[in-house]
Amino acid sequence: MVAGVILLVVGVLMTLLGLLVLLVGAAGAAFLEEVEPTLGGEAGAVAALFVGIAAIMLLIGILEIISSVGVFVHKGWARWLGIVMGTIGLVFGFLMLIAAFLTPAGSTGDLVVALVWLSAHGFVVAALAAAGDHFRPAYPRR
DSSP, X not given: OHHHHHHHHHHHHHHHHHHHHHHXXXXXXXXXXXXXXXXXXXXXXXHHHHHHHHHHHHHHHXXXXXXXXXXXXXXXXXXXXXXXXXXXXXXHHHHHHHHHHHSOTTXXXXXXXXXXXXXXXXXXXXXHXXXXXXXXXXXXXX
């Protein structure tokens, strides 16, 4: 159940962050030029990149929410989807960890976020991988 809660919390946060990034990308080039005047003529490309990143974040967030709901009702497909989403989260967590080490010395916030992210997704993968019997039906199928 804890793995389902983690998937739900991360999925909701990822979906909300994806909506925020989509809002910035949808605001378009004019908004980005106002926020960062050095972008110049490249603001349109940056806005398109924001929309693409937002779409990926929304997809991942929604799949994590769907997986968590399925885990709560003990569906086998949700267990496997949770394992896949946790593995994707681990990959992104390792990328975040690498990025945290590339930041200037003394900024530990990125490192803490990366370690929490890795811990949460590592737990999800381990818990769902070990819980195979829990997701099997208790009664024989006919």
